[in-house]
Amino acid sequence: MQRETLQHLAEERRRYLAGFDHHLLVCAGLGCPGNEEIVAELNRIVKERDLADRVLVRRTGCMGLCALGPLVRAEPDTIVYQGVRSEDADEIITALGREPVARLLLPPDLPFFTRQSKRVLALCGRIDPDNFDDYLAAGGYTAVITALTAMRPAGVTRLIEGSGLRGRGGAGYPTGLKWATVAKAAGERKYLICNADEGDPGAFMDRAILEGTPHAVLEGMIIAAYAVGASSGYIYVRAEYPLAVQRLKRALREAERHNLLGHAICGAGFDLKLEIRLGAGAFVCGEETALIASVEGGRGLPRPRPPYPAERGLHGCPTLINNVETYANIPLIVTRGADWFAGAGTERSRGTKVFALSGKVRYTGLIEVDMGTTLGEIINDIGGGTPDGLALKAVQTGGPSGGCIPADLLDTPVTYEDLGAVGSIMGSGGMIVIDETTCMVDMVRYFMQFCMEESCGKCVPCRVGTVQIHRLLGKFCEHRATPADLETLETLCNLVRETSLCGLGQSAPNPVRSALRFFRQEFLDRMVQPADTPEHNS
Amino acid sequence: MPSTRTDNRSDDHQWTAVDRTMQRHDYRPEALIETLHTAQERYGFLESNTLRRIADRLGVAPSKVLGVATFYNHFRMQPAGEHTLAVCTGTACHVKGNDRILAWVKEHYALAPGETTPDKRLSLVEVRCVGACALAPVIITDGEIIGKKSFAESTTAIREWLDDAA
Numbered sequence: 001m002q003r004e005t006l007q008h009l010a011e012e013r014r015r016y017l018a019g020f021d022h023h024l025l026v027c028a029g030l031g032c033p034g035n036e037e038i039v040a041e042l043n044r045i046v047k048e049r050d051l052a053d054r055v056l057v058r059r060t061g062c063m064g065l066c067a068l069g070p071l072v073r074a075e076p077d078t079i080v081y082q083g084v085r086s087e088d089a090d091e092i093i094t095a096l097g098r099e100p101v102a103r104l105l106l107p108p109d110l111p112f113f114t115r116q117s118k119r120v121l122a123l124c125g126r127i128d129p130d131n132f133d134d135y136l137a138a139g140g141y142t143a144v145i146t147a148l149t150a151m152r153p154a155g156v157t158r159l160i161e162g163s164g165l166r167g168r169g170g171a172g173y174p175t176g177l178k179w180a181t182v183a184k185a186a187g188e189r190k191y192l193i194c195n196a197d198e199g200d201p202g203a204f205m206d207r208a209i210l211e212g213t214p215h216a217v218l219e220g221m222i223i224a225a226y227a228v229g230a231s232s233g234y235i236y237v238r239a240e241y242p243l244a245v246q247r248l249k250r251a252l253r254e255a256e257r258h259n260l261l262g263h264a265i266c267g268a269g270f271d272l273k274l275e276i277r278l279g280a281g282a283f284v285c286g287e288e289t290a291l292i293a294s295v296e297g298g299r300g301l302p303r304p305r306p307p308y309p310a311e312r313g314l315h316g317c318p319t320l321i322n323n324v325e326t327y328a329n330i331p332l333i334v335t336r337g338a339d340w341f342a343g344a345g346t347e348r349s350r351g352t353k354v355f356a357l358s359g360k361v362r363y364t365g366l367i368e369v370d371m372g373t374t375l376g377e378i379i380n381d382i383g384g385g386t387p388d389g390l391a392l393k394a395v396q397t398g399g400p401s402g403g404c405i406p407a408d409l410l411d412t413p414v415t416y417e418d419l420g421a422v423g424s425i426m427g428s429g430g431m432i433v434i435d436e437t438t439c440m441v442d443m444v445r446y447f448m449q450f451c452m453e454e455s456c457g458k459c460v461p462c463r464v465g466t467v468q469i470h471r472l473l474g475k476f477c478e479h480r481a482t483p484a485d486l487e488t489l490e491t492l493c494n495l496v497r498e499t500s501l502c503g504l505g506q507s508a509p510n511p512v513r514s515a516l517r518f519f520r521q522e523f524l525d526r527m528v529q530p531a532d533t534p535e536h537n538s
Numbered sequence: 539m540p541s542t543r544t545d546n547r548s549d550d551h552q553w554t555a556v557d558r559t560m561q562r563h564d565y566r567p568e569a570l571i572e573t574l575h576t577a578q579e580r581y582g583f584l585e586s587n588t589l590r591r592i593a594d595r596l597g598v599a600p601s602k603v604l605g606v607a608t609f610y611n612h613f614r615m616q617p618a619g620e621h622t623l624a625v626c627t628g629t630a631c632h633v634k635g636n637d638r639i640l641a642w643v644k645e646h647y648a649l650a651p652g653e654t655t656p657d658k659r660l661s662l663v664e665v666r667c668v669g670a671c672a673l674a675p676v677i678i679t680d681g682e683i684i685g686k687k688s689f690a691e692s693t694t695a696i697r698e699w700l701d702d703a704a
Contacts, residue, residue, distance in 0.1 A: 031672050033683050066672030201628035239575070239612050240668055278575050281611030281666060297568035298602070299609040339645075356671055364672035396629065432629050432673075445631050456609075471594035476589035 002259060002266050003145050006136055013137035014491040020056040022096045027125060028059035029211050030204075031066035031365070034085065035059070038070055041086035045093050055096065058134075061212020063125035065112055066365040066449055068142075073125070080106040080113075109536040111381045117344060119352050120328045121368045124212030129247050132254035141260060145329035147223045148266040151334075156227040157183055157445055160330070163338035164350040169286075169323030170398065170427045171503075172349075172416040178320065181310040185318035192225045192233035192320045193313075194327055195291060199238070199283040200399030201450065203430030205354040206324035208366045210237065210244035213328065214251035218274065220327030222260060223334060225272045228320050232273045234295050236285070239278045248276060283400075283454035287312075287502045288321045291454065301458045302502035318364070323428065325354055345371035349415035349426075358428040359396075359432035362387045369414070374388045376410035379433055390435040398427030400447045400454075401507035403514025404440065423514040425507075440519040441526055444511045445473040451508040462505030465496035469512065476526040486523060490516065551559035552580040553591070560595055566635040567598045570606055574613055583614045611666070619661040621680055624695060628667030639675060639692050640664070646693075660700065 017023070024042055028035045042057045063071045068082035071090065079102040081092060088104060094100045118124075120191035127134040135141070147156050161176025161388045182190060194217060198206040210217060217235075225233055237245055252274060256260045263271045277295050285300040292314050295302040313319025329351060333341045342350045349371040355378065358364045362384035369378060375395055379385065386392050394404040397414075403424035405412060412418050416426050434443065452466040472489045475481040493516075500506045516523060559576040559694050563569030573596065584607050593600040607613045625631075625640045640651075643662055649655060651664040670676050673685025677692055679699045687695060 030668075030670050030683070066670075184595040198669065199634075199666065201667035202630050202671050203667070204671055235599070240665065279610075280571055280573065280575070280613060282609065283666065294571065295568070297566075297570035297572075297606070299606055310605070330623075358674055359633045364630075364674075366672070399629065400581075432671075434633060434635060438633055443633075446629070477557035 003149065006141060006145070006258065009133050010139075013133035017056070017137065019053075019318065021054045022077075024055065024057045024092065024096075025060045025073040025075065025126070026057065027061070027063045027069060027071045027073075028129075029066075029208060030060035030241075031062055031208075032070035035070050037086040038072065038084055038089065038158075041089040041386035042093065045089050045181060049093070051093070055093065058128050059130070060126060061129050062208040064116075064121070064366045065106075065363060067363050068106065071106075071125075074100070078108065080108075083107045090439045106436070108325040112365070112367075112384065115369070115377065115382045116329045116367055116451045117352050117370045118368050119332055119344070119422075120209065120216075120325060120354055121212070121366070123216065124208060124366075127147050127213070129212055129214055130250055132215065132251070135213070139335070140215055140331075141219055143334035144219050144222050144260060145266055147334050148226055148268045148270060153183065153229060156223060156334070159338055160227070160333060163333045163341040164348075165326065165329055165333065165341065166349065166416065167323060168325035168329070168353065170401070170425060172426060175322065175326055178310055178322070178460070179224065179228050181456065182230075182318050182320040185311050187318050189315075190230040190318045190320070191314040192221060192228065192230040193291065193295065193322075194221055194233070194235040194237075195286065195321055195323045196235055196241075196244070197279045197286045197291060198241075198428065199454075200284045200326070200401070200428055200430050201329065202356065202358060202396070202399055202432045203428050204356045205366065205429040207241050207244050208356075209324050209328050209354070210248055211433070214244075214248045215255070215288065216328045216331060217324055218251055218255050218260070220330035221274060221320075222255075222265065222326065223271060223330050224320060224322065225257075226268075226270055228318075230320060231271050232275075234275050234277045234314075236277045236279060236291055236295060239280055245278065252276065256390070276494070282456070283450070284456045284502070284504050287504055290502065291321070292319065299456070301456050302504075314405075326495050330527075337455060346413070346415050348417055353414060353426070353429060355414075355429045355431045357383050357431050357433070360390065360392070360435040360438075361433040371415050372413045374411050374413050375405060379410065383433065386435050387431065390437060392433065393436045393438065394434045394440070396424075396432040396434060396443070396511075397430065398425035398507075398510070399430050400450045401425060401503065401510055402427045403510050404434065404443070404518065405514075406518045422515055423510070425510070440515045440522045441473060444515045445470065445477055448473055448508070448510040451504065455504065455508075459499075459501035459505060460503065461496050461499040462508065465492055465500070465505070466508055468492055469496065469509065473512070476523055479526050479528065481523075481527045483527065486527065555580050556588075556592070559596070560592070562644065565596055567596050570596060570598060570603065571610075574603075574607055580615055583617045585615075615685075616654065617658075619658045621659060621700065622661045622663060622678075624663045624665045624668075624678040625651075626666075626668050626670070626674075626676040626678070627664045628669075628674070628676075629669055630666075630671035631676050634674040635689055636675040638689050642689075642693055643696065 072081045165175040166172040282300045290300040290302040309319040448470040457463045592605040649662040654661040676685040
């Protein structure tokens with residue numbers, strides 16, 4: 001019954017969209033400021049020229065190339081315009097079906113677009129995130145119908161296990177295994193949580209996915225809840241992302257209205273209630289036990305694991321926690337199968353990964369590549385290299401929990417294992433390019449200041465250790481460090497890493513350790529030179 | 539006095555919204571953070587009196603309410619100025635020189651992050667990454683994102699914004 005209703009809506013929307021000769025898609029993501037004025041102006045001219053039944057102006061999520069935004073895409077001609085301003089609207093509309101506006105035209109063969117492999121982001125920038133029917137017309141929610149009407153929960157879990165999907169939040173834990181643990185855990189009541197507390201500075205993948213295709217995340221969550229037997233869930237999203245929250249709220253209402261949430265979803269004996277919980281600016285809440293404490297209304301303090309949330313999580317009940325991008329992968333796997341999913345990537349890191357490319361690189365923006373693509377291909381081919389010809393020094397991945405990978409290791413493939421082997425982590429997907437003008441000691445001090453300020457204060461190694469490491473790094477920055485300081489720094493890094501309670505503290509020394517490994521000379525150059533100290537001169 | 543009456547009415551109106559949030563969660567203690575969000579939205583900041591009323595209504599110890607309100611960066615205990623300048627301190631913005639812009643603002647307006655000018659005109663806040671890294675360096679003037687600008691362009695933009703906003 002519901003299947004027919006949704007199919008009908010999808011077909012109607014497809015017919016409606018096909019009725020227009022031209023579609024103008026305007027990127028309405030956070031990365032394209034001024035898009036509202038462009039949409040308004042395009043619509044005004046369309047109306048003025050009596051083109052309303054031939055030209056449809058649509059707002060979409062992020063198209064990726066934020067560096068050259070605001071972007072406007074003309075379909076079906078597959079033309080992309082860059083740096084569009086509302087004054088350009090007239091010319092863009094006049095050019096429809098004729099020669100494109102040359103001065104705004106983005107080369108169609110730009111490697112930024114051709115070298116990507118868009119799966120999770122396939123609909124991002126193509127559909128209106130606020131339009132439920134748009135998502136349906138693009139094949140949305142068919143995975144929910146398939147899973148709920150043609151598969152048993154255990155079958156869904158086996159499918160995800162077989163796909164080899166690993167958590168996209170950073171740690172890379174096998175998603176199917178986590179689902180199986182929650183499914184098997186004893187307990188009447190189970191919860192599911194979407195971790196959308198994208199706290200790593202330099203990461204905006206989850207923001208873009210939530211802003212661009214909020215329904216894909218909901219669809220993944222519904223399927224996950226069905227598989228593990230959860231009847232209520234939360235999306236824990238940063239308050240710093242108001243646009244994502246707004247679009248998510250609307251998507252939730254639409255899904256409820258169409259009985260994709262609520263009671264007896266798709267006629268199956270399965271109920272699910274999803275709610276949004278706003279974060280309030282605490283990096284530690286990205287850690288799952290701290291996140292749970294925050295959802296429960298308290299301070300975001302982590303607790304020791306085990307027991308893992310899969311066994312004892314929210315309100316002491318088994319709880320499944322996955323990241324935004326992980327959930328967004330689920331509908332694709334259900335629809336296309338585990339083999340299709342494993343067709344991209346490497347043996348142990350399957351599928352694609354979304355990265356937020358920023359820093360000293362020409363084409364900053366949001367990208368998605370097959371796992372196993374090298375850092376060099378991402379930065380030099382897709383990203384177009386450094387913008388002003390300065391030498392590339394390093395690339396930082398994993399934010400304050402990751403490391404800096406030097407330029408001579410750019411042939412490292414992005415997989416969980418390879419990034420780990422060079423002392424960094426996959427992390428959630430922030431990738432910041434650093435050129436020769438950035439001092440690595442300053443850079444790691446920046447990260448340590450971040451961890452110091454964000455330490456929740458519960459355990460001593462993290463609370464005190466981060467302050468002491470930050471202080472020591474300050475001595476290096478001011479050329480006051482001694483060989484003993486260097487030794488203390490290394491000892492402290494190991495201590496904090498090994499004895500902190502949660503991931504924040506355990507990984508806080510990573511940037512320092514990585515810099516000491518690859519850029520040790522910069523530390524040595526910033527120590528007190530024997531000639532500087534009077535006692536050595538005498 | 540008429541003005542006081544208006545204030546009370548408006549206060550009642552704001553409190554109704556705060557109470558509605560708690561009601562939606564059946565006044566369960568776990569509604570605390572959601573309630574603080576609504577209260578800050580309505581009143582602009584969290585006054586100790588507001589915190590006490592929330593503690594009362596949710597049956598949570600006032601010390602816990604204060605603990606939660608001060609744990610999270612998003613909540614403010616002081617009213618904001620007429621205008622708010624936020625400087626993003628994310629990694630990409632750091633690499634692209636936002637520390638220089640921040641230093642300039644601190645000196646030019648004699649403000650530290652979290653402070654408001656004595657004439658209540660401008661508040662300065664540091665924000666953790668707002669996720670607009672591709673536009674780095676990013677500053678936010680009363681909610682509007684300004685990015686992809688040099689140091690000189692950014693400081694000019696701040697000056698013009700404050701003059702325009704006068």
